[in-house]
Amino acid sequence: MSAVHPVSGNCHAASAGAYDVVVVGAGFAGMYMLHRLRGQGGSVRVYEQGGDVGGTWYWNRYPGARCDVESMQYSYSFSEELQQEWNWSERYAPQPEILKYANHVADRFDLRSDIQLNTRVDRAVFDEATRLWSVTTSDGKNVTAKYVVLATGCLSNARMPDIKGLPDFKGKVYHTGRWPHEPVDFTGLRVGVIGTGSSGIQSVPIIAEQASQLTVFQRTPNFSIPARNALLTAEEREAYRAKYPEIRRFAREEARNGIYTEMPDRGALDDGDNVRRSKYQARWERGGLTFMSVYNNLGVDKAANDTAADFVRDKIAEIVRDPETAKRLQPNNHPIGSKRICIDTDYFATFNRPNVALVDIRTNPIEEITANAVRTKAGDYEVDALVLATGFDAMTGSVAKIDIRGRDGQTLNQKWAEGPKTYLGLMSAGFPNLFIITGPGSPSVLSNMIVSIEQHVDWITGCIVYMRAHGLDTMEAKPNAEDKWVAHVNEVAQTTLYPQANSWYMGANIPGKPQIFMPYIGGVGVYRQICNDVASKGYEGFAMTAAEPAQQCAAS
Ligand code: NAP
Numbered sequence: 364m365s366a367v368h369p370v371s372g373n374c375h376a377a378s379a380g381a382y383d384v385v386v387v388g389a390g391f392a393g394m395y396m397l398h399r400l401r402g403q404g405g406s407v408r409v410y411e412q413g414g415d416v417g418g419t420w421y422w423n424r425y426p427g428a429r430c431d432v433e434s435m436q437y438s439y440s441f442s443e444e445l446q447q448e449w450n451w452s453e454r455y456a457p458q459p460e461i462l463k464y465a466n467h468v469a470d471r472f473d474l475r476s477d478i479q480l481n482t483r484v485d486r487a488v489f490d491e492a493t494r495l496w497s498v499t500t501s502d503g504k505n506v507t508a509k510y511v512v513l514a515t516g517c518l519s520n521a522r523m524p525d526i527k528g529l530p531d532f533k534g535k536v537y538h539t540g541r542w543p544h545e546p547v548d549f550t551g552l553r554v555g556v557i558g559t560g561s562s563g564i565q566s567v568p569i570i571a572e573q574a575s576q577l578t579v580f581q582r583t584p585n586f587s588i589p590a591r592n593a594l595l596t597a598e599e600r601e602a603y604r605a606k607y608p609e610i611r612r613f614a615r616e617e618a619r620n621g622i623y624t625e626m627p628d629r630g631a632l633d634d635g636d637n638v639r640r641s642k643y644q645a646r647w648e649r650g651g652l653t654f655m656s657v658y659n660n661l662g663v664d665k666a667a668n669d670t671a672a673d674f675v676r677d678k679i680a681e682i683v684r685d686p687e688t689a690k691r692l693q694p695n696n697h698p699i700g701s702k703r704i705c706i707d708t709d710y711f712a713t714f715n716r717p718n719v720a721l722v723d724i725r726t727n728p729i730e731e732i733t734a735n736a737v738r739t740k741a742g743d744y745e746v747d748a749l750v751l752a753t754g755f756d757a758m759t760g761s762v763a764k765i766d767i768r769g770r771d772g773q774t775l776n777q778k779w780a781e782g783p784k785t786y787l788g789l790m791s792a793g794f795p796n797l798f799i800i801t802g803p804g805s806p807s808v809l810s811n812m813i814v815s816i817e818q819h820v821d822w823i824t825g826c827i828v829y830m831r832a833h834g835l836d837t838m839e840a841k842p843n844a845e846d847k848w849v850a851h852v853n854e855v856a857q858t859t860l861y862p863q864a865n866s867w868y869m870g871a872n873i874p875g876k877p878q879i880f881m882p883y884i885g886g887v888g889v890y891r892q893i894c895n896d897v898a899s900k901g902y903e904g905f906a907m908t909a910a911e912p913a914q915q916c917a918a919s
Contacts, residue, residue, distance in 0.1 A: 382408045384827070385498050385508035387484045387765070389474075390418015391465065392800040392816045393514035395441065398472050399824040408508070409474075410500055412483040414544075416474070417465035418516050420458055424542035425562060425750070426569035428458035429592070431652055431706040432811050435603040436622055437461075439468065440611045441817060447604055455592045455651075455706070486766040487511050489795060494837055496796065510796045510827060513762055517801055517808045520760030522873065524557065524753045528731035528738075532749060539566060539752045549573040555737050555746035557729075559585055563752030564705045568713045570750065577719045578744045580729065580737060583865075584694040586675050587705035591650025614814050619886035621806070621814030624653040630660040631667035643674040655700045662700055662859050672699040682711040689714075691723045697864035703808075720744075757867040758803045758881045759783050769794035782870075782879035786840035786848045786904055787894060789819065795837040798823045803881040804852050808868065810887045818887075822894050826902065836910040844904030856880035 384400055386393045389411035400407045413421045430437045434451035449467065452460060469475050479500075486499035495507045521540030523529075529536070537547065539562035554574040556563055559581045571577045603610070610623040618624070631639060646654045660667045676693040683689035692711060713719055727741045736743040756763070759779060767775040770793045778784060778791060785791045788805025789798055800819045801807035807815055830838060856862055862869065862880050870876035883890055897903050 380504070380506040381495075382406045382506060382508045384408075384510045384512060385410065385484070385487075385496065385506065386512045386514050388418060388514035388516060388519075388761075389413070389416040389469075389478045389480070390420070390514060390516050390519075391439070391813055392516070392820065393418070393478075393512075394465070394468055394472075394474055395439065395816060395820045396512055396514055396800065396823070397474050397477055398441070399820050400827070401472075401474075401477075403824065403828060405827070407477050408506065409478040409514075410482045410484050411478055411480050412501070414481055415462075415466065416469045416478065416480075417462045419519055420461045420465060422519070422521070422542070423540055423562070424458055424544065425537070425539040425566045425752075426547075427565035427567075427708070428539075428542075428562070429453075429455045429565065429590075430461060431455065431561065431590070432622060433651065434461075435595075435600070436610065436614060436811055437813055438464070439813060439817065440607075442472075445471065446607060450600060451595055453592055453594055455590055484765055486768075487797070488766075488768040489770060489797075491770065494795070510798065512798045512800060512823060513765075513802070514800045515761035515765075517758045517812075518755045520756040520764065522754050522756050522760070524751060525874070526557075526729055526732055528733055531734055532732045533734045534746065535748045537748070537750050539563070539750065540755060549748060551575050552747040553745060554578070554748045554750060555580060555744060556750045556752055557724075557737075558752030558754065559583070560752060560754055561703060561705045562754070563750075564707045564710045566750065566752060567719075568707070568709045571713045571716055571719050575718060578722055578737070578746065579714075579719065580722050580724050580744075581691070582724050583696065583702075584692050585702060585705050586672065586694050586699045587707045587710050588647065588652070588654045588675070589650045590706045590708050591648070592708055614811060614887075615818065615891060616888045618811075618888060620652075620809060621811035621887040622652065624656050627656055627659040629658060630664065631658040631670045632660075632664075633658075639670055640674065643671060647674070647678065651706060652704060655704060662861070665698060665860060668698040668700070668860055675699060679711050682715075684715050688721050691721055697866075698860040701860045701862075701864035702866040703868070754867055754872055756873050756876070757870070758808065759870075759876075760873075762799070762802075767794065767797070769797070780877075782877040783881060784845055784849050786845040787890075787897065788883060789822070789894075790838070790840040790905070792840040792842045792845045795839040798826075804848060805883050806885070806887045806890050807882050809882045809884055814887060818891055818894070822898065825898060829898075829902070830907065833907075834910055835907045837908045838902065838905050841904055841906050848904075851885075852883050853880065855883070855885050859884055 383405040384407045386396050386409040389409050393409050397407050397409050434456040483501035488497045496511045498506050521538050550573050552574055553576040555578045557580045564587050613623045614621045642657050646657050655661055661671050679693050680689045727739045730738050736745045763776050783803035785802050785804040788802040801815050865871035869878050
């Protein structure tokens with residue numbers, strides 16, 4: 364006999380292989396989604412392709428990997444006990460510590476029993492007749508769910524570069540986003556690193572300490588600010604904790620990027636040269652992402668932006684002794700901040716080491732990889748090991764790997780062929796009851812991800828509870844609401860300098876990917892208010908259908 368589930372109202376919830384909610388991914392988003400839904404009593408199954416929880420922090424184990432948002436802020440806020448009790452050891456926690464935290468959360472909130480590891484979701488098909496999703500997993504099983512939540516992460520689909528000859532290379536090849544779990548020792552080896560984004564910039568100084576020779580192949584130089592990482596003292600942690608109510612409130616409601624910091628009240632050109640320089644200097648010394656918050660117009664006014672970019676270029680010239688190398692390391696083809704700004708420890712100084720060389724592959728392109736070398740137009744660079752720090756198919760890549768079919772058999776990949784289309788980054792029209800956490804069209808990667816994750820999970824939970832309370836069966840974005848939102852996301856992006864860079868925000872790093880600015884740049888606080896307003900107006904812009912009588916539970 365079937366029973367009406369207290370949350371979903373579904374009859375199928377009681378039978379094996381039938382869940383109220385299937386969550387794809389057990390990173391920070393998937394784990395919190397499970398925790399929140401558990402609180403409502405629903406049946407939830409989480410599938411995770413990795414061998415453990417932690418998402419991006421499970422995979423990205425490259426040397427030097429650490430978060431670029433301070434750990435006291437890059438942490439869950441939903442549990443007061445958790446945030447008071449967990450002791451972050453450093454200002455920016457290293458990857459192993461963040462992974463330990465993820466594991467602690469899984470254990471502390473008893474999440475593991477509903478998480479199936481080493482299992483990919485390959486397919487999700489919406490059945491119009493039953494209004495359920497049929498979900499196929501990599502272990503060959505099929506389950507049904509009323510709701511599917513994609514907690515697949517924005518930077519989880521590591522991108523192997525299309526470089527001729529790569530499979531013929533005889534040494535070891537590592538991708539930063541799929542680093543082995545066993546220790547990698549480069550001692551005495553000649554190593555080549557391809558890519559100088561955040562992952563390359565974090566790993567280069569550490570690899571340089573081990574390798575006999577390190578050659579860095581750079582296509583685009585990046586702006587990077589010193590992390591000024593340090594151990595946290597007990598007093599610093601206590602001071603933070605005492606201020607948590609205000610820090611968390613500010614991050615959620617006021618900050619554009621979900622990070623607690625001072626809000627600038629003037630533009631860069633409102634100050635004279637000396638004052639401006641001293642302000643940049645103070646932030647440079649403080650270190651970290653908030654360098655871009657010195658002034659309120661660095662993201663929108665090119666002349667203002669140039670002042671910050673010049674400051675960083677001057678710093679590179681000061682740090683790097685060889686003037687030619689310094690020049691090659693100075694970014695000149697995009698405004699500062701229009702590509703994700705990098706945070707480093709001794710990156711530029713590493714090029715002063717005698718065992719480190721920089722190759723500019725923009726002017727001297729890689730032609731192929733041979734058995735033992737990177738062959739450029741100007742000649743061969745012999746290497747024993749290769750590190751590919753070449754990034755991700757960001758924001759849509761992991762979703763695209765799942766065969767998702769909504770109404771009328773339309774696939775999500777067909778629908779998104781010219782760029783992702785969502786309403787609020789949360790749902791896509793034609794795909795009922797399919798939610799995306801930090802999807803394209805939401806602040807996501809432009810924010811402290813955990814702040815955005817918690818907001819989306821809370822909103823989705825509220826939505827599911829609302830549907831149950833109102834006897835509703837399906838919910839989906841209305842096409843006109845979605846079109847307006849997509850237009851709004853583009854419009855806001857166009858008021859900024861972001862579209863001026865060939866960044867992964869634009870899909871520009873993937874050949875053939877439509878070039879659309881994917882995240883919503885209106886700010887975390889503004890976005891939260893929009894989502895709350897939509898909910899308070901009975902989920903304006905979403906179509907909801909009532910459960911048909913046949914869907915009501917009958918004794919069987
Ligand atoms: P990324 O920023 O996309 O950088 C990839 C690098 O590889 C770029 O320098 C790119 O050059 C180069 N590249 C790509 N394909 C290439 C090819 N075929 N030949 C030569 N060079 C190639 O990737 P990422 O460094 O992994 O970082 C991605 C994002 O992950 C970051 O922006 C950040 O949001 C996040 N992340 C965060 C942290 C942290 O919290 N500290 C650490 C790592 C990553 P072009 O620029 O010319 O395309």
